[in-house]
Every structure is written in structure tokens, then in C-alpha cells.
Amino acid sequence: MRITMIGTGYVGLVSGACFADFGHVVTCVDMDVSKIERLNSGDIPIYEPGLKRLVSTNVAEERLFFTTEAKGAIANADAVFIAVGTPSRRGDGHADLQYVYAVAEEIAQHMDGFTVVVTKSTVPVGTGDEVEAIIKKARPDADFEVVSNPEFLREGAAIKDFKIPDRIVVGTEDERARAVMREVYRPLFLKESPIVFTSRRTSELIKYAGNAFLAVKITFINEMADLCEKVGANVQEVARGIGLDGRIGPKFLNAGPGYGGSCFPKDTLALSKTANDYGAPVRIVDTVVDVNKARKKAMAGKVIAALGGDVKGKRIAALGLAFKQNTDDMRDAPSLDIVPMLQEAGASVVAFDPEAMGEAAKLLPDLELAKSPWEALDGADAMVIITEWDQFRALDLERVKNTLNGNIVVDLRNIYRPDNMAAKGFEYTSIGRPSG
Numbered sequence: 001m002r003i004t005m006i007g008t009g010y011v012g013l014v015s016g017a018c019f020a021d022f023g024h025v026v027t028c029v030d031m032d033v034s035k036i037e038r039l040n041s042g043d044i045p046i047y048e049p050g051l052k053r054l055v056s057t058n059v060a061e062e063r064l065f066f067t068t069e070a071k072g073a074i075a076n077a078d079a080v081f082i083a084v085g086t087p088s089r090r091g092d093g094h095a096d097l098q099y100v101y102a103v104a105e106e107i108a109q110h111m112d113g114f115t116v117v118v119t120k121s122t123v124p125v126g127t128g129d130e131v132e133a134i135i136k137k138a139r140p141d142a143d144f145e146v147v148s149n150p151e152f153l154r155e156g157a158a159i160k161d162f163k164i165p166d167r168i169v170v171g172t173e174d175e176r177a178r179a180v181m182r183e184v185y186r187p188l189f190l191k192e193s194p195i196v197f198t199s200r201r202t203s204e205l206i207k208y209a210g211n212a213f214l215a216v217k218i219t220f221i222n223e224m225a226d227l228c229e230k231v232g233a234n235v236q237e238v239a240r241g242i243g244l245d246g247r248i249g250p251k252f253l254n255a256g257p258g259y260g261g262s263c264f265p266k267d268t269l270a271l272s273k274t275a276n277d278y279g280a281p282v283r284i285v286d287t288v289v290d291v292n293k294a295r296k297k298a299m300a301g302k303v304i305a306a307l308g309g310d311v312k313g314k315r316i317a318a319l320g321l322a323f324k325q326n327t328d329d330m331r332d333a334p335s336l337d338i339v340p341m342l343q344e345a346g347a348s349v350v351a352f353d354p355e356a357m358g359e360a361a362k363l364l365p366d367l368e369l370a371k372s373p374w375e376a377l378d379g380a381d382a383m384v385i386i387t388e389w390d391q392f393r394a395l396d397l398e399r400v401k402n403t404l405n406g407n408i409v410v411d412l413r414n415i416y417r418p419d420n421m422a423a424k425g426f427e428y429t430s431i432g433r434p435s436g
């Protein structure tokens with residue numbers, strides 16, 4: 001199969017590299033010249049475990065190419081994937097589809113022979129119809145099908161999620177297009193990954209419904225955590241106790257500082273807007289959006305309370321800035337609410353993150369950055385764990401105590417045990433668990 005991937009962001013780059021690894025010949029197109037130059041010189045613009053190696057192997061074996069020239073790449077392809085961004089539109093929260101539609105115009109200009117046009121970007125219901133209309137208008141004689149094939153990969157585990165997916169969703173009722181998509185995903189068929197063939201609109205909605213459901217699950221356990229704190233219960237045990245019920249399931253029940261990232265915040269908002277537009281509001285999702293926003297802000301209050309209610313003149317060490325571990329992505333990260341609020345309350349904040357400090361420096365210009373967790377902790381009045389990086393899970397606690405000025409630890413990811421921390425002499429606050 002000859003596959004062309006338009007857009008070399010997270011989804012495009014990971015999907016392109018994985019398809020090449022399946023044995024297809026993949027051309028990744030991006031109009032950002034410097035990005036393509038970087039990729040061609042083996043420099044990967046994002047941090048994702050395993051991606052650098054996957055890209056370099058497939059480039060070396062001549063199955064993976066990067067170019068700014070869309071024309072030839074589209075003309076030669078059996079399937080063209082649209083993997084450009086669909087950010088929240090400023091002002092109203094709707095997904096901004098201008099990049100998707102611009103790519104549709106470009107595909108129309110250059111396509112040659114039967115071409116399957118696949119939307120991999122997360123797009124609202126009905127976008128496939130619009131893409132089809134754009135192409136038909138520009139090229140009434142073109143032979144093509146527009147398919148929805150949403151991506152379910154998680155940052156930090158993207159390659160595994162792509163290669164061992166829970167399911168693949170393909171939205172098209174056209175048999176020729178289904179045959180092409182079967183071929184594209186052949187190695188996964190052989191591994192018997194479930195494939196859901198459905199209509200295009202259903203497929204588009206599955207993506208939003210999936211992300212919204214997970215956001216509901218996280219927000220539910222976060223609210224249970226707040227209740228646990230009031231009644232003296234333990235949210236991790238509540239999560240285990242309910243998660244063993246097969247109807248609920250154990251995953252995505254880690255209470256924390258609120259969900260962030262490039263997907264859940266944007267997709268819950270977009271789903272809520274679409275639902276309102278169609279007169280079928282999804283009130284549970286509306287509530288989740290509000291509760292999650294408020295939660296991120298409330299986390300700064302939790303830190304301030306742990307420091308006795310006043311942080312004026314205090315120095316606070318933040319461990320982790322990315323929205324979760326194993327990524328340098330700062331989009332909608334809880335740290336973006338927590339750090340400025342602590343600063344506004346009069347604290348100085350010094351932070352360390354293994355991968356996200358470059359991004360963080362752009363978004364949090366007043367933040368002091370440290371070269372290691374120890375440099376951040378040196379003389380600080382409290383250690384606040386914001387992101388659950390593995391390297392923060394087993395810090396030498398004696399050294400932490402000797403490096404900090406005092407013994408206050410606020411763990412917003414529940415990576416330490418309250419009883420252990422209390423025994424070691426820390427004043428330890430976590431999420432939804434008694435102090436120990």
C-alpha cells in the first residue's frame with residue numbers, strides 16, 4: 001500500500017511511522033519546512049518513547065519519507081490520511097476545521113485514480129460529509145471515498161496503542177474503501193485486533209464519545225476523592241473496590257489534579273458544542289468540563305492549605321510540569337493553573353520536569369527552572385508533585401528531607417504512601433487519602 005499522511009503532528013507522525021513499520025510505503029507531508037528538514041535529519045520534534053528509533057529504522061529501510069511536496073505524494077497514494085490539528089476555535093470551543101478543509105482542497109487538486117481519503121484528525125460529526133463535498137465540488141469526476149478512522153493512541157504510550165489497539169474503528173459503508181482499509185491494517189487483523197466497521201458519522205461520534213466517557217470517569221473519581229477527604233475514606237481503595245466490577249473496570253480511576261492534554265479538554269468542549277447545536281445537550285459532559293476546570297484551580301488552594309494558609313515569601317518546588325508522564329506536552333496541563341496561582345499568592349516557584357521544561361519556559365515565563373529534582377528541592381519550603389514521572393516515584397526520602405527547608409510534601413498524583421511518608425516524618429498531603 002502507498003500511504004500519504006498529511007500533517008506530522010503527534011497523530012500523523014506516530015501513525016505514519018507505525019504504518020511504515022507494518023511494511024507500507026508512507027510519505028508524511030507537512031508544509032512546515034523546518035519541521036520536515038528536522039525530520040529528514042533524524043531529529044524528532046516531539047518526545048515519545050520509541051518513536052525516534054521507529055522513524056530512523058523505517059527511513060533507513062526506505063519505507064518512510066518526509067516532504068513538503070503534497071502533489072506527488074497525493075497523486076501516488078492509495079490512501080491519503082488527514083492528520084492535521086483541530087484545535088478549539090477561539091471564543092466558542094467548536095473544533096476549528098480550517099486545516100482539515102484546506103487539506104481536502106489540496107487532495108482534490110492532486111488525487112489520481114481511486115483514492116481513499118481518511119480523516120484521522122478528531123473531527124465533529126458531519127465533517128466527512130463536508131470533506132466529500134469539497135472534493136466533489138473541486139473535482140466532480142474524481143474517484144474517491146471519504147472514510148473516518150479515528151485514532152485512540154495516548155501520548156507516552158502511542159506506539160504500543162497503535163500496534164496493539166483495543167479496537168480499530170473504520171467509518172465507511174463503501175466496500176472498495178473497506179477493502180483498502182483492511183489492507184492498511186492487515187498486520188493487526190492477523191493479530192485479531194477487533195475492527196468496528198460502521199457508518200462515517202457513527203465513527204466520528206465514537207471518537208468523541210470515547211474521550212468524553214473517559215473524562216467523565218476521571219472526573220467522577222476526582223469528586224469521590226474530595227468526598228473521601230471529608231469522610232476519612234481512601235479513594236485508591238474505592239477505585240479498586242469499584243474497578244473490580246467488570247462493568248466498571250479498573251482503568252482511568254486514578255484521582256489527580258484534573259485531566260489535561262491535547263485531547264480531553266478540547267474534545268469534551270467540542271462534543272458539548274455539537275450536542276447543543278443539534279438540540280441534544282450532553283449535560284453530564286458540560287458538568288465534567290466545568291468541574292475539571294475548577295479542580296485544576298482548586299489544586300493551588302490545596303498546596304496553600306498544606307503550607308498553613310499563607311505562601312507569601314515561601315519557595316515551592318514543583319516536580320513535573322507536563323500534563324502527564326512520558327510527554328513534553330504542556331497543553332492544558334494542571335501546572336499551567338497551579339504555578340501562576342501560587343505565584344499570585346506570593347510564593348516563588350522552582351520546577352523540574354524531565355522533558356517539558358522547554359515548552360514550560362514559553363508558557364510560564366516567571367517560573368524558575370532547575371536542572372534536577374534536587375536542585376529544585378534545595379531550600380524549598382515544600383515539594384509538590386504535579387506530574388507522575390517514574391523518576392519521582394522512588395526519590396531518596398531521607399535526602400528529600402535533608403534538602404527541603406521543612407517537611408511538607410503535597411502529592412497531587414498519589415505516588416507515595418501516606419503511612420510511609422508519615423513514618424518518615426513528612427507532613428504529607430495527597431488526593432483523597434487520609435494523611436497516614
Ligand code: UGA
Nearest residue numbers: 151152153154155218252253254256259260261263323324
Ligand atoms: C487521550 C485518550 O486516552 C486516547 O485514547 C486518545 O486517543 C487521545 O486522548 C486523543 O484523543 O488523541 P492522552 O490525552 O494522550 O490520550 O492522555 P491520557 O493518558 O488519556 O490522559 C489524559 C489526562 O487524564 C491526563 O491529564 C491524565 O493525567 C489524566 N488521567 C488519566 C487522570 O487524571 N486519571 C486517570 O486515571 C487517567
